[in-house]
Amino acid sequence: MVVLSWKKTLEHKASVSNLRRKVRWGETIIQGLLFFSGFFSIFITLGIVYELGKEALLFFQMPEVNLLATLTTTEWKPHIGKFGIWPLLNATLMTTLIAMLIAIPLGMAVAIYLSEYAKPRVRNTLKPILEVLAGIPTIVYGYFALTFMTPLLREIFGRDVVQIYNTASAGLVMGILILPLITSMTEDALSAVPRALREAAYGMGATKLEVALQIVVPAALSGIAAAIIVGISRAIGETMIVAVAAGAGPNFTLNPFEGAETLTGHIVRISGGDLSYDSIDYNSIFALGLFLFLVTLTLNIISQAIVRRFREVYE
Amino acid sequence: MKEKVVVEGFADNLDARNRKGMIWHVLFQASTVIGIIALIALMLNIINGAFGYVAYEARVDPDTLAVDGVPLTDQSKDQLVALLQSTLSSGAYNKLENDKPFADRSREEVYQLVLERIVRPEVVQVWNLWPSLTQADEIRTTLAKEHPEAELDFVSWLSTDFVSRPQTSEPFTAGVRTAILGSLWTILFTILLAFPIGVGAAIYLEEYASDTWLNRLIQTNINNLAGVPSIVYGILGLAIFVRTLEPLTSGEVFGLVDPTTANGRTVLSAGLTLGLLVLPIIIINAQEAIRAVPRSLRNASFGVGATKWQTVWSHVLPNAMPGILTGTILAISRAIGETAPLVVVGASTAISFDPSSPFSKFTTLPIQIYQWTSRPQDEFRSLAAATILVLLILLLSLNASAVLLRNRFSRKY
DSSP states (O other): OHHHHHHHHHHHHHHHHHHHTOOOHHHHHHHHHHHHHHHHHHHHHHHHHHHHHHHHHHHHHSTTOOHHHHHHOOOEEGGGTEEOSHHHHHHHHHHHHHHHHHHHHHHHHHHHIIIIIOOHHHHHHHHHHHHHHHHSOHHHHHHHIIIIIHHHHHHHHOTTTSOSSOHHHHHHHHHHHHHHHHHHHHHHHHHTSOHHHHHHHHHTTOOHHHIIIIIIHHHTHHHHHHHHHHHHHHHHHOOHHHHHHTOSSOOOOSOTTSOOOOHHHHHHHHHHSOOOTTSHHHHHHHHHHHHHHHHHHHHHHHHHHHHHHHOOOOO | OOOOOOOTTTSTTHHHHHHHHHHHHHHHHHHHHHHHHHHHHHHHHHHHHHEEEEEEEESSOGGGGOBTTBOGGGOOHHHHHHHHHHHSOHHHHHHHHHHSOTTTSOHHHHHHHHIIIIIOEEEEEEOOHHHHHHSHHHHHHHHHHHOTTOEEEEEESSSHHHHHSOOOSSTTTOOSHHHHHHHHHHHHHHHHHHHHHHHHHHHIIIIIOOSOHHHHHHHHHHHHHTTSOHHHHHHHHIIIIIIITHHHHTTTTTTOOOTTTOSSOSHHHHHHHHHHHHHHHHHHHHHHHHHTSOHHHHHHHHHTTOOHHHHIIIIIHHHHHHHHHHHHHHHHHHHHTOOHHHHHHTOOSSOOSOOOSTTSOOOOHHHHHHHHHHSSSHHHHHHHHHHHHHHHHHHHHHHHHHHHHHHHHOOOO
């Protein structure tokens, strides 16, 4: 009897341990596939860095191109061998500055209005409008800049002052493009401030404005800073509005009413024509693209770091 | 008798503070109004450009082309083909025959060719909708004085013909059918690439990934990729899909090369490039959808003995699918509107034939808008405005379906 039950116990133990240690190949394969999908995004980043870096290296190794000269001179004329990046960079900075001058004050004002002042019914009508503004393709904004904003500026400031292609109208329309982005991120940050802070301020006799500007905004400052940096990053990378409305030739000028090509507009114009591989124009695209990628990546990392380090956690 | 208690120094400047508050309140409201005005100006500007009077002169009067008393509009296809053959040079006629044999073309297409090559209406002037409606008489009188030969027509640049005609270089016969089909073919490949990988990555990050440095790196990387400018994706696509993978994307490997181009600037490259672009969007949205499925559902499934994948496939995914689909539709909307990456990858500038395979040349709606906007003549601006309306209608229906999906299937647990 004892031997029989001992055998049964062994069998039982064996079958139970088989069940526990059963390797399910299907599960492992699927898990591997899913891991690959997750890892795929790393390939994309590596691909960007590798491909852009490789061709950019080719660009800088060409005899006519000198890294120091690229970063310091102010003429971009490839056919005579001048590769100063400043005309393009300057135009990018100017359009970004004009866009931010519009988007930051208006965006924050709309966000403060939505989160502090607006009744729920108004909020529910305004938020879809903002979403619509954010969803319009950028080429439509480009058309708007060329056919509405530029004639408007020419009416206001005079046809001699404002050229047909100018960075001002591109910058203004870019501001309208970025406004919903800043508004939604700022509004998220403002809503995250707990009601208790506001109520405490009201309890001490503050007016609505004082609560909004002196209590809520400082508390949400990290989110607001992140929103502004993301907006700047978006403005730097914006292509179609400037390609259509800002101008088709590199031009180092501080006058916003003159046409000037930005980094992104230049890339689009060069690649729209017939490109032979390994020509100097082709390689210059990669150098400029790498520069853009590094700048926007740095800005995005900074914005995430700001939120992580300076976000005030209350509850 | 009750005395009013007044605290010293408290209510001194209350009026000033309240006034300041009201001023700022008005400023905040004004900012909101400015945003709404910008949107309305945008829409009105586009509608203004898409309709209006056109004055045009025909190089050859269509009436002189009547054969045996049958006017041009009623002639049969053979008569029209004969007309083309007799009027065009043999080189031009043969090129048309090579592009697409006349036997394959419909009568409509041949008629359009006759208009385009022989009658050749030339636009003299274009007016927008607002001047057309308010100054119609002045326009007529000035036109009669300056261009007595010209005809005046009220043209609605956006019409059913516009949507169904292929692209041509003449403003009157141009249509966006090529562009619409190009957009649809491109989006097909975008979704084929981005949806499986995106949902797979989201499932991995939410269900399987533990908190190691690698998984945190993957998550950070995805968040950063969402912020990369779209033109960088275009450059990446140019380097990888168009150049390095040229045998694959041009169809050499499959023996299906398009005889006129034989390079990597095909619909496939465009779709794959956009797929890379929208991948982070799909991943982030799918992650949120999967996260919203309550743990209790998963635990209940484990409780009846399901494996992890069985749980994900039968319980988590079906419940998260509406959210995932909404995210996918948003990604499609983003991809349809993208111009810059496709210009870099190499959309064709002059193409009048519908894409017939993954390896054909292509153009898309935003690229069409870009090209027409860049031309200096006014009539192309009107065409661009009409194309923008087509694009916006397409996007509006997509977004409306996304909102409907979201509202119908959002269940509260």
